Amino acid sequence: MAIMKSVLEAIGNTPLVDLERLVRHWKLEGRVLAKLDHLNPSGSKKDRIALGMIREAERKGLLKPGQTVIEETSGNTGNGLALVCSLLGYPFVAVMSKGNSIERVRICNAFGAKVVRVDQAPGSKPGEVSAADLDLVMEETERLTKELGAFCAGQFHNADNALAQETTGDEMWEQSEGKIDAVADFVGTGGGFTGIATSMRRHNPKVRCYLVEPANAPYYSGKKAREGAGHRIQGGGYAREVPFLDRSLITDCVGVSDEEAAEGARLLSSVEGIFCGFSAGAHAAAARKLLQGPEKGKTVAIVICDSGLKYLSTDLYA
Numbered sequence: 001m002a003i004m005k006s007v008l009e010a011i012g013n014t015p016l017v018d019l020e021r022l023v024r025h026w027k028l029e030g031r032v033l034a035k036l037d038h039l040n041p042s043g044s045k046k047d048r049i050a051l052g053m054i055r056e057a058e059r060k061g062l063l064k065p066g067q068t069v070i071e072e073t074s075g076n077t078g079n080g081l082a083l084v085c086s087l088l089g090y091p092f093v094a095v096m097s098k099g100n101s102i103e104r105v106r107i108c109n110a111f112g113a114k115v116v117r118v119d120q121a122p123g124s125k126p127g128e129v130s131a132a133d134l135d136l137v138m139e140e141t142e143r144l145t146k147e148l149g150a151f152c153a154g155q156f157h158n159a160d161n162a163l164a165q166e167t168t169g170d171e172m173w174e175q176s177e178g179k180i181d182a183v184a185d186f187v188g189t190g191g192g193f194t195g196i197a198t199s200m201r202r203h204n205p206k207v208r209c210y211l212v213e214p215a216n217a218p219y220y221s222g223k224k225a226r227e228g229a230g231h232r233i234q235g236g237g238y239a240r241e242v243p244f245l246d247r248s249l250i251t252d253c254v255g256v257s258d259e260e261a262a263e264g265a266r267l268l269s270s271v272e273g274i275f276c277g278f279s280a281g282a283h284a285a286a287a288r289k290l291l292q293g294p295e296k297g298k299t300v301a302i303v304i305c306d307s308g309l310k311y312l313s314t315d316l317y318a
């Protein structure tokens with residue numbers, strides 16, 4: 001590998017690992033391939049979209065030199081933008097819910113960003129960010145965007161989010177030499193699912209694309225979430241329509257409980273040495289269900305969204 005001009009060049013091109021040990025542990029038939037996106041410089045897959053959204057905004061003339069960038073974030077996009085903005089010379093403000101883990105705040109601070117933490121809605125629990133909590137974060141982001149004359153990256157509405165995550169799918173396809181039958185991806189903004197599914201279908205229209213949702217907070221499966229149902233899979237599962245998720249790409253939905261996601265994360269760490277967060281664990285649990293069901297004997301690809309280091313303040317690894 002040649003010398004890089006900056007850490008920005010270290011974003012993407014992450015390894016793809018065959019989870020043979022986990023497949024054996026669960027006595028499954030088939031293969032699970034994991035894209036180690038937690039190895040991106042700020043510790044999550046969101047570094048791809050941080051760089052992608054900023055570069056595209058520069059190219060489209062939406063972001064002026066030195067202008068403040070702002071983002072509503074569950075933390076990981078904030079961490080990625082904090083890193084990218086610091087290297088490219090944009091002041092950055094992350095707006096996040098107090099329900100998200102404190103590590104994400106500290107990482108933003110480390111990269112020199114400002115963090116605004118928004119109180120959770122009445123009845124919400126720390127570690128469980130609901131759609132109502134997200135609305136409060138969005139309101140505050142809108143207010144601050146106007147006040148600061150900032151550029152809002154807007155991952156929930158910005159199609160450059162999904163575009164940046166097509167690179168994940170393209171890399172998986174190339175690394176596996178086209179040997180992928182299905183993918184499973186947890187929905188937050190839907191950028192990951194849309195980007196990866198778009199890439200897969202471009203390479204082979206027959207690849208099945210499964211949307212992963214919290215069993216407690218289903219939405220796309222057509223089951224209505226119980227009012228106020230919370231879950232612990234940070235980074236998504238808001239049980240609401242996300243603007244650019246293309247439903248025609250969804251083969252089916254897979255529900256994963258908090259316990260299954262936590263077990264998945266703990267096994268990825270202890271059996272495979274992949275130290276990850278809840279959503280990566282949810283992906284492993286979803287792959288297990290698929291290999292026990294409709295994808296028996298096939299190859300399912302998943303993403304390791306973020307690092308377990310971001311959950312040390314929670315009980316995930318306590």
Ligand SMILES: Cc1ncc(COP(=O)(O)O)c(C=O)c1O
Nearest residue numbers: 076188189190191192235279305
């Ligand atoms: C840890 C984690 N997993 C999964 C997701 C969901 O990804 P996407 O927004 O691409 O749907 C996010 C998004 O914030 C995340 O932070």
